[in-house]
Amino acid sequence: xxxxxxxxxxxxxxxxxxxxxxxxxxxxxxxxxxxxxxxxxxxxxxxxxxxxxxxxxxxxxxxxxxxxxxxxxxxxxxxxxxxxxxxxxxxxxxxxxxxxxxxxxxxxxxxxxxxxxxxxxxxxxxxxxxxxxxxxxxxxxxxxxxxxxxxxxxxxxxxxxxxxxxxxxxxxxxxxxxxxxxxxxxxxxxxxxxxxxxxxxxxxxxxxxxxxxxxxxxxxxxxxxxxxxxxxxxxxxxxxxxxxxxxxxxxxxxxxxxxxxxxxxxxxxxxxxxxxxxxxxxxxxxxxxxxxxxxxxxxxxxxxxxxxxxxxxxxxxxxxxxxxxxxxxxxxxxxxxxxxxxxxxxxxxxxxxxxxxxxxxxxxxxxxxxxxxxxxxxxxxxxxxxxxxxxxxxxxxxxxxxxxxxxxxxxxxxxxxxxxxxxxxxxxxxxxxxxxxxxxxxxxxxxxxxxxxxxxxxxxxxxxxxxxxxxxxxxxxxxx
Numbered sequence: 001x002x003x004x005x006x007x008x009x010x011x012x013x014x015x016x017x018x019x020x021x022x023x024x025x026x027x028x029x030x031x032x033x034x035x036x037x038x039x040x041x042x043x044x045x046x047x048x049x050x051x052x053x054x055x056x057x058x059x060x061x062x063x064x065x066x067x068x069x070x071x072x073x074x075x076x077x078x079x080x081x082x083x084x085x086x087x088x089x090x091x092x093x094x095x096x097x098x099x100x101x102x103x104x105x106x107x108x109x110x111x112x113x114x115x116x117x118x119x120x121x122x123x124x125x126x127x128x129x130x131x132x133x134x135x136x137x138x139x140x141x142x143x144x145x146x147x148x149x150x151x152x153x154x155x156x157x158x159x160x161x162x163x164x165x166x167x168x169x170x171x172x173x174x175x176x177x178x179x180x181x182x183x184x185x186x187x188x189x190x191x192x193x194x195x196x197x198x199x200x201x202x203x204x205x206x207x208x209x210x211x212x213x214x215x216x217x218x219x220x221x222x223x224x225x226x227x228x229x230x231x232x233x234x235x236x237x238x239x240x241x242x243x244x245x246x247x248x249x250x251x252x253x254x255x256x257x258x259x260x261x262x263x264x265x266x267x268x269x270x271x272x273x274x275x276x277x278x279x280x281x282x283x284x285x286x287x288x289x290x291x292x293x294x295x296x297x298x299x300x301x302x303x304x305x306x307x308x309x310x311x312x313x314x315x316x317x318x319x320x321x322x323x324x325x326x327x328x329x330x331x332x333x334x335x336x337x338x339x340x341x342x343x344x345x346x347x348x349x350x351x352x353x354x355x356x357x358x359x360x361x362x363x364x365x366x367x368x369x370x371x372x373x374x375x376x377x378x379x380x381x382x383x384x385x386x387x388x389x390x391x392x393x394x395x396x397x398x399x400x401x402x403x404x405x406x407x408x409x410x411x412x413x414x415x416x417x418x419x420x421x422x423x424x425x426x427x428x429x430x431x432x433x434x435x436x437x438x439x440x441x442x443x444x445x446x447x448x449x450x451x452x453x454x455x456x457x458x459x460x461x462x463x464x465x466x467x468x469x470x471x472x473x474x475x476x477x478x479x480x
Contacts, residue, residue: 026157026462033126033160033472035456036463038085040065043437045075046089049445051096051413051428053406056445062094064435067461072431093443093450095409096429097134097436097459099416100162100391102251102306102376105150106142108383110335110478115178117380119143121150122480123473124379124387125161127327130469131388132438132451134459135416135426137165139231139251139304139376140206142180144169148201160469162459165204165420168197171219173210173236175269184211187218194222206251207232209269213245220246229419231304234258235269239292243299249374249419250296251304254279254362255355260288276355284361293362293369302372302419305363305411307356307397309377312340312384314356315347319393323452323470324386332478336383360401367403367411374419375412386477388470392452395444405448435461 026034043062050057061078063071071078080086105124106117119142128136141147144166151164171190172181184190194205205223207216207230216230216237223230224246231249234242238259239250250256258264258275260282282289296303311318318340325333343350367373375398377390385393391412398408417427425434437458442450454466 027159030157030160033464033468034462035465036085036087036458040081040084041461041463042080042084042086043094043439044080044086044088046439047093047443047445048072048429049093049095049406049409050430051410053410053414056093056406056443062429062437064437064458064461067435069429069431069433069435069437072429089439091441092455093440093445094429095132095438095440095444095451096413096427097162097438097457098132098375098391098395098412099420099427100128100133100136100376101374101416101419102139102304102378103128103133103136103387103391104140104379105138105147107332107379107386107477108381110329110331110383117142117178117180118480119146120387120477120480121146123327123476125150125154125159126469126473127387127389127477128162128391129160129388129457129459129464130454130466130473131391132440132454132457132466133162133388133391134436134438134457135163135165135420135422137204137376137416137420138167139204140167140170140208140233141202142169142178144197144200144202160464166202167204167206168194168202170208171205171211171215172208173212173215175210176208181208184215187212187214190215190218191222194219194228198223198226198228204228205230207234207247209233209235211236212267213237213241216242216247217245235272235275236267238264239301240295243296243301247301249302249304252306252310252378253303253359253366254284254289255310255359257292259292273351276351279358280351280354284358284365289362290365290369293366293371296366297369297371300372302374303363303366304374304376305394305398306376306378307359307401308385308390308393309379309381310352310356310359311393311397312381313343314352315344315350317353317356318384321389324384324389326474327386327389327470327477328383329475329478332383335478339382340384360397363398364402372415372419373411374416383478389452395451396448399448405445408448409444409451439463
């Protein structure tokens with residue numbers, strides 16, 4: 001009983017011996033990235049965007065102790081405990097740690113076919129954390145054991161990185177485009193796969209483009225029986241059919257939905273470019289697309305926005321961010337820039353400017369109709385989207401879609417936590433919640449680009465140096 005009471009008493013009274021017991025044991029490697037780890041830290045005179053969607057509050061003080069937020073309010077009235085380390089943050093803003101909901105641990109290998117996606121367990125965890133991403137769902141794994149062991153190493157304080165919710169291997173049918181995906185044989189194989197990987201420790205699954213309806217039903221049934229959710233990047237199955245079959249989330253939004261192609265065959269994945277052309281003549285706020293949105297909302301199916309990966313397909317649109325280019329292995333940088341130039345050369349014939357605009361409209365309408373929109377980056381495509389930096393770009397693009405900066409931050413923090421069932425712990429800033437906090441210079445509520453100016457990322461009350469984490473990964477993306 002005494003052991004059970006101790007954490008509660010520590011939270012209430014926070015004596016020095018409680019702080020010592022709460023301090024994680026960090027490896028020397030991880031310790032080198034730590035900027036703030038005093039037993040009690042006060043973030044004073046800071047602007048607070050709390051993730052709830054509420055109006056930002058200026059001149060606030062947050063107190064962090066024992067890994068949690070123990071005080072928050074007006075600087076003039078919030079008591080700072082004796083002995084606390086005080087950071088004067090005039091001119092800074094704090095937001096909740098981002099919750100990345102399509103944040104893989106792999107990246108496309110340069111060099112052409114076959115399509116391969118090597119695990120990036122060295123660079124990506126550091127870059128996610130550096131970018132202010134304190135929790136992620138991997139949303140599809142090509143090396144699930146690597147992801148599980150990486151999660152263990154981060155949780156044990158051996159490596160820098162976010163809290164990881166590991167998604168199992170892709171649930172793909174016949175016709176996988178990469179050698180790294182198992183192709184399901186039938187519904188029984190789908191059931192076995194789900195049950196095996198739940199036993200291994202994964203906490204979600206992702207159905208992929210060529211899965212059959214029968215396989216999806218079997219996977220959803222097996223996962224739901226154990227309280228596990230299933231998302232999908234689908235092609236063989238349209239969104240409304242997937243909702244009826246019990247899926248919990250759909251990745252990428254409108255441009256991944258093939259149901260609007262007039263001659264689509266049931267259970268078959270059509271040519272994506274042909275399916276996308278069918279979208280061009282449809283309105284988002286009326287007709288069949290609006291009916292699909294309403295159907296998803298009725299079935300409580302979330303949608304994960306991954307705007308950065310689609311932006312790279314729009315000719316001459318994605319910013320040439322020096323931070324992204326510096327993080328790349330030279331061969332990866334050359335491969336990305338060459339492909340980018342090829343896309344630019346084809347600008348006159350590209351449907352993607354119109355498709356991207358329609359995707360922005362879809363996500364805004366989905367939320368307007370009551371849908372739960374999640375945020376991620378998807379570091380795939382042809383290599384222009386990178387961990388952490390891409391998560392920040394996603395928030396910026398949500399603002400371009402028509403959301404206010406405060407709404408976009410809410411989507412990228414609170415909504416993800418809600419879907420993961422962790423809103424009582426993370427996703428917003430409030431007394432009692434875990435101290436997953438991002439300190440940025442400037443005011444993202446006035447200029448959303450300030451979300452890129454991350455200086456310190458607190459995860460469970462430990463403050464990590466964003467610049468050091470970024471520097472440690474320089475030149476590694478595309479390699480490891």
